[in-house]
Amino acid sequence: TQEDKRVRCVCVESLKEGIFHYSLYHQPRRRAVSELWFPSLCSHFSVNACLMPVCQLHGAAVTTVEGIGSTKTRLHPVQERIAKAHGSQCGFCTPGMVMSIYTLLRNKPQPTMEEIRETLGGNLCRCTGYRPIIDGYRTFCEVISSFISGFLHAVGESLEPFQKLLPLDPTQELIFPPELIRMAELEERATQTFRGERMTWISPISLDELLQLKSQHPQAPVVMGNTNLGREDDQPNLHQSRISARLCVCVCVAGVCIGAGSSLSTVRSVLEKCVCSLPAEHTQTLAALLEQLSHVAGEQIRNVATLGGNVASAYPNSDLNPVLAAGRCSVVLQSREGKREVPLDKDFFVGFGKTVLKPDEIVLSVFIPVSRKGEVVRAFRHAPRKENALATVNAGLRVWFEEGSNVVKEMSVYYGGVGPCTVSAERTVQQVIGRPWNEATLSDAYRALVDEVTLGASAPGGKVMFRRSLTLSLLFRFYLHVLQHLKDTNVCEGEIPSEQLSAVERLPNIIQPSYHEFQDVPSGQSEQDPVGRAVQHQAALSHATGEAVYCDDFPRTQGELFLSVVTSARAHARITHIDVSRALSMPGVVDVFTADDIPGKKFRSFTGIDEEILAQGEVTCVGQMVCAVVADTKPHAKLASAAVKVHYEDLPDRIFTEAVEKRSFFLPQREIQRGDVTKAFQEADHIYEGEIRLGGQEHFYMETQSMLVIPLGEEKEMKVYASTQHPTMVQEAVAETLGIPSSRVSCHVKRIGGAFGGKLSKTSILASITALAAWRSERPVRCVLDRGEDMLITGARHPVLGKYKVGFMSDGRITAADVRYYANAGHTPDDSVLVIEKILLHMDNAYNILNLRGQSAACKTNLPSNTAFRGFGVPQTPWCSAVHCGCIREKNLYKETSLTHYKMEFDPEVLLRCWEECKERSELDRRRLDVARFNQQNRWKKRGIALIPLKYGVGFAEGFLNQAAALVHIYKDGSVLVSHGGTEMGQGIHTKVQQVASRELDVPLSMIHISETSTSSVPNTCPSAASIGTDVNGMAVKDACQTLYKSLEPIRKQDPNGTWQSWVAKAFLERISLSATGFYRGHDLYMDWVKQEGRPYAYFTYSACCSEVELDCLTGEYRTVRTDLVADIGRSINPAIDIGQIEGAFMQGLGLYTMEELKFSPSGVLYTRGPGQYKIPAVCDVPLQFNVYLLSGSHNPHAIYSSKGVGEPTVFLGCSVFFALKEAVAAARSDAGLSGPFTLHSPATPERACIACGTRFTQMIPETETAQPWALELP
């Protein structure tokens, strides 16, 4: 199992099969204890594979996705339903989704919708937008029939497919392995010791033994859930998971004592039982803890993370410690010297990760006293994402009143996230004790709190002002809760003003069924013809069963090596020496090489500018690849690369954010203009000027950069398996690096676990390095980046600074706009110049601004090089125009056939239809009034609604990139193998191409197979990008199929009643070729930047999107209440896939504009290098109602079967959520007495939204001193 990738996972939230199911059998002789909390003999938990040490699984049965069903035998319903609901795109996350729900169903065959949602809270998907996954699994709920019929009606399908769903039959599930039961019952329990190369793992069987071991190895950590513990410790690990103390829970009159080894899930169910069974006045602390527990991590973590582990880790953001401390809890600590009970108060936490525990002590149990009459306890938290994210700030607060009065007798206020450990606000509390619970008392408390809980300007984690304001607003929330309590218990009279109550109400969170609408196929279309039908993704079942093979799934080959790269630790420095001696002497190390060892070209050229493959002499960013280490295993390669010592001499003039002032640009810069901008500004009634920043975005594809290079041993041939969107670029890069012809290198892509533009240029450089390792060692070499490395090395979406000036008339018409865009390109040009060109081409978006000037520049900085990302600059482009268009968007739309600012003619009729339909479907006018009413009635929650249009050009402005080729073989049995130049990365290109081939050859879909994309089958491929994959590859396949169909015509005529198989067999006998190539030249697209005119796009696609949000002004947290999106995609080839693309892109846009934040240190080091620090949207972020309508009656003569490209455009529409948020913020500002325009940069994170609201709490925080902030302000 050590070698099994499925167990050897790296990243909590992101891995294929990162989640597996794990059953534990409880020994009958201990059942008396365990039954209390584990009612059945066998318990089922879903856990994160990457965090579960194999040693800890002794005696447990582990089920992975392969164990529950397969396409060869029988599918499990949980696998079938995600596939049928179109809940799988690239498929990399699918096994994790499957196993989470499988475990839920093992424990509860008919779960509620809330349980399904909560279960999926610990899973991430970057492709689907989650909606289809939720819909697929909703079918397991008890109350589903009305939903199913509604859903199918919406998608225009009959009920039949869902009636044919495999039923869930709990009696058919796997049984717990009898051998393990026997082992548990019969085997004498004995200490287990596992020894690895660097670690010893000891699992003692009794508390005494554990304490003895702990006294012998005081520095050895006690591994419980392992969720907080690094695996890199050289000390022996003591494992105590099988001692009875772990399960001990005891409820007595004084309180509840919970064994420290109880998992957080167990603690939760214990507390639920206690809260239900004890009198309400006793359960204040228990209920507050329960509230926090429902937000701690995801279920997979809660199933293993322990209470004792949480306390002992003393993490500053622990959600439990502030409540435990405020709730007068205590812990029992034990060592060989004996036991002691210690209060869990301010003195318990002594520093970052430090408590009063002595090295040989363990936490045995936690005691939670019942609350007393007159005591109120509450807990609050705010996190960057609503679920599965560590809190930014949390609080545990308790107040105890004199009997029957509102005078405070005792109070505790503890915060997390505002210091190195849990912090007590003692001086603040002193302001309150002995005084009545009212506004005046609390006002003094706020003032004291501002002085007491402070953070320096460079405090780790940043967000200083926000965090400080949260301490105040959480205290205010507590004040209102307590006031409410006093009223409910008749201690106080009078009413709390109703608008203030919004401070204690929760944001809505019930997910509603969604509505989808698309065109039916024309009447008379043959039943067999799949074009236009919602055909399931061709690999959906392989994804759901774990059979789908990704690059790193290829089995290890004989003698295979692993490559790890050494990256620069400096942003700008000269390399004075690279010392590889220690690395070379380490176990398993085979080779270390630098740029000097490259036999061919030492650089790659992108847009005519060279980028070094490995740094030569100088480094220009942190994360730049310096050299590579090759070893027999991944751990050996990683350890050795850490042992390479690179010596630097720092160079001056590092540039991170000052490129504009220092005029540091990659050339050329671009400019475009129409009309007379200067004159128009002179004549405008009003002029509005400003700056807006749009942060970058990490691709966060679930499958990190992966490749395997196999030297074939003769004639310098190399076979490259890579996860790339551009196989030809990989082939060329490898050939150039090695100095061999391209014909000796073949690149193969089976499928990609997500790419989004991030697997183009950067993959080709990594493939060159890996190929060099294979070339030198003459052995296969694999390179798979860890998540942190991937995020550090491969760049992101370009952050953009927009400086704009807009002139408009009093009636709202925009008459002039002048915008300068500065994109932070990083240290190499990559595709940046193309990105800034696209920015200018899309700067008008859907608005007809007659006098328009745009300039754009790619800034050269000492940050990692940014690269292509879905939308390729477009999500950053119409940005400024959308900002200043605001509520006057409709007035400025293109209304009639017009020329764009680069003189391309188009008819906006479809754009206007999208706009009108979206307005109508979303009931915008009525809901605007509702929003205004809501905002009037609520002070601390505000709503906003925004409708945004989009015009998006499809195609590469470089004409030659729009070509495509295909190769189609028909075999003698009639089966068809199609090869084309597009890569399958979840966008469903293979499924759509199969649909094309099926129609053209007039054979059922099941006869068509696509195995892989390979440069040996189809040479000189263009990248799968720019939303044109199906447009161009579909045309090439159509061409090849038509050739074949035509060549079979004589045979069909001879035997009109024959079958496809008989015609093919006959053709072979008659020596008719059953193989054909197809080619599509593509449109002649171009852009002449000198003349500032061109036809850079084959056509435009249009859409409109309306989103409504509800914002919590005290924390900046928000919820998208509803989104209606109308998209014109011509006549869809596969509406299910297209709706999936639209939803996924929208969610990625929602992440871009409101959540995802790249953070760099002042010296240019990327902080955000994993799912812990970088938050992408999760299930909790899906709009509660998300309706997608494909515009009917739209045609497109420029693409296959009148369809349109769909992959990228709707990323931009995520900004409808941003603008809705901006409206909500504006409403809050108005209540705060702030009027006029204001700037809200993107992403509009809770921090930015909350500060922009300008509440009295944010205004109380004084400006911090001018020390260097913790993070850079990009771009």
Ligand SMILES: Cc1cc2nc3c(=O)[nH]c(=O)nc-3n(C[C@H](O)[C@H](O)[C@H](O)COP(=O)(O)OP(=O)(O)OC[C@H]3O[C@@H](n4cnc5c(N)ncnc54)[C@H](O)[C@@H]3O)c2cc1C
């Ligand atoms: C993805 C993720 C999300 C998370 N989100 C949250 C969150 O939202 N809120 C939150 O509060 N926490 C969160 N956590 C932290 C999590 O709650 C803690 O990691 C967990 O509670 C630690 O328990 P454990 O059993 O896994 O400890 P381990 O990792 O096994 O041990 C942690 C440390 O505690 C010591 N230790 C453990 N048990 C004992 C004991 N009985 N006596 C003495 N020392 C002991 C160990 O020696 C070690 O040093 C998250 C963690 C992850 C991985």
Ligand code: FES
């Ligand atoms: S399908 Fe979920 S990450 Fe691709």
